[in-house]
Amino acid sequence: QSALTQPASVSGSPGQSITISCTGTSSDVGGYNYVSWYQQHPGKAPKLMIYEVSNRPSGVPDRFSGSKSGNTASLTISGLQAEDEADYYCSSYTSSSTLNVFGTGTKVTVL
Amino acid sequence: EVQLVESGGGLVKPGGSLRLSCAASGFTFSSYSMNWVRQAPGKGLEWVSSISSSSSYIYYADSVKGRFTISRDNAKNSLYLQMNSLRAEDTAVYYCARDFGGKMAFDPWGQGTLVTVSS
Numbered sequence: 001q002s003a004l005t006q007p008a009s010v011s012g013s014p015g016q017s018i019t020i021s022c023t024g025t026s027s028d029v030g031g032y033n034y035v036s037w038y039q040q041h042p043g044k045a046p047k048l049m050i051y052e053v054s055n056r057p058s059g060v061p062d063r064f065s066g067s068k069s070g071n072t073a074s075l076t077i078s079g080l081q082a083e084d085e086a087d088y089y090c091s092s093y094t095s096s097s098t099l100n101v102f103g104t105g106t107k108v109t110v111l
Numbered sequence: 112e113v114q115l116v117e118s119g120g121g122l123v124k125p126g127g128s129l130r131l132s133c134a135a136s137g138f139t140f141s142s143y144s145m146n147w148v149r150q151a152p153g154k155g156l157e158w159v160s161s162i163s164s165s166s167s168y169i170y171y172a173d174s175v176k177g178r179f180t181i182s183r184d185n186a187k188n189s190l191y192l193q194m195n196s197l198r199a200e201d202t203a204v205y206y207c208a209r210d211f212g213g214k215m216a217f218d219p220w221g222q223g224t225l226v227t228v229s230s
Binding site (some may be wrong): 034036038044045048050051052057091093098099100101102105 | 146148155156157158161170171172173174206208211214215216217218219221222223
């Protein structure tokens, strides 16, 4: 099972919007609405930001939104803030025997 | 407060074994599937293994299948990962994470425990 493909880095200025893509196959991202997104600051554990493609857990700002089209899921951060600078990972259920696969990760830089 | 605390990490020689533990508190442990996820130094996240609430369903990544064994003790609110035949590429921070309400997501996560495989 190969990792889902994400851009290595994305950057934006405070207040701008950025979008991170996550590309898989019909056996994972494209086949199921079980895509989740995680934020990880340096030296910290990951934090769930989006589940089931577009749902936000309680406490996650509505600046974070998720969507999916075909085999590609996306995380959009609107009104970018300094504290959004972190690594972001997508994850998907997969119909293979391994159950779950993560993306390669994207470093978000706030300019 | 929901809390997950991993322990058992350390330095081990290639071919050696190690058992990780994850102590859970603040929720009904026996009602949730649990997971292990690892992160090699400077690298991305890699899902390792999942176990259902009653241990009926167990899954492994291909990279650890046949070498690692996940288990749980609901009476002790604890999750385990027995790691055998360790390789240098198993060096990573190992996180335990709770299933997020059956949504195929992970939340919350523990703080992680570092496993270093080196001679």
